[in-house]
Amino acid sequence: MARASTTSDVFNAIAEPQRRDILVMLQAGERPVTELAQALGMTQPGASKHLRVLREVGLVRDRKAGKQRLYGLDARGLRPIHEWTGGFERFWNARFDRLDAYVQDLKQKQET
Amino acid sequence: MSATADREIVISRLIDAPRALVFEAFTDVRHLSQWWGPDGFTTTTQVFEFHTGGEWIFAMHGPDGTDYPEWISWTEIVPPERIALLHGERRGDPNAFASLITFADEGAATRIEMRTLFPTQELRDEAVEKYHAIEGGQQTLGKLAAYVAGLVRTGGAG
Numbered sequence: 379m380a381r382a383s384t385t386s387d388v389f390n391a392i393a394e395p396q397r398r399d400i401l402v403m404l405q406a407g408e409r410p411v412t413e414l415a416q417a418l419g420m421t422q423p424g425a426s427k428h429l430r431v432l433r434e435v436g437l438v439r440d441r442k443a444g445k446q447r448l449y450g451l452d453a454r455g456l457r458p459i460h461e462w463t464g465g466f467e468r469f470w471n472a473r474f475d476r477l478d479a480y481v482q483d484l485k486q487k488q489e490t
Numbered sequence: 491m492s493a494t495a496d497r498e499i500v501i502s503r504l505i506d507a508p509r510a511l512v513f514e515a516f517t518d519v520r521h522l523s524q525w526w527g528p529d530g531f532t533t534t535t536q537v538f539e540f541h542t543g544g545e546w547i548f549a550m551h552g553p554d555g556t557d558y559p560e561w562i563s564w565t566e567i568v569p570p571e572r573i574a575l576l577h578g579e580r581r582g583d584p585n586a587f588a589s590l591i592t593f594a595d596e597g598a599a600t601r602i603e604m605r606t607l608f609p610t611q612e613l614r615d616e617a618v619e620k621y622h623a624i625e626g627g628q629q630t631l632g633k634l635a636a637y638v639a640g641l642v643r644t645g646g647a648g
Contacts (some may be wrong), residue, residue: 474501476525478503479525483505
């Protein structure tokens, strides 16, 4: 079960520090797995495994370029996290909480 | 998915009070000052003209002493059904965004829905971060949000 959620849930996917390192590195542009592994001090199979997880949750995409396979950022997968941490929405939800409390006050005053 | 989905934020809330009363809380600065600012904030209003084309110019003062200038201009007011407004930091703010707040009866309660459409996806992401910053007090989440926003921007360009 835990294994399944790691590969299907974007939150789990970025909970792993090495995968976040990969994402940060890919911000600069596409890279082959060999370069990623070398720069981040991982073995190539290790980096490939992380890349597979990241691809499965929609954070990374790959394409063939000649003999190489290049990995790049696919940020569509980050949207759920972005929404979840979204300050605007939480800000307004908190504001509507206060509105609710205030209107309950008004209602009580009207009734008495 | 429509093209506006990436630029829009929709927030909905059910409030257990009659629609006229909920609407009223939006119409008078005496009411608004009670619930508009986050906890620990105060507001100072310079101009408040609640009519179509009117403005609300004010500042929110944060508990850490930071002032946030705010500018609102009402573009449509239909009591007690809808309020459309532009929201920016000052008059003529090129980054101002439009919100439509609708009020609907739901039994004895009122459903408020606020749809905010940002001019671009980038401005939407900026607002997400800015309001996060205003709310404060959530360092870790704030950092994660900024990190994610950076990744989203980079990935969005590719």
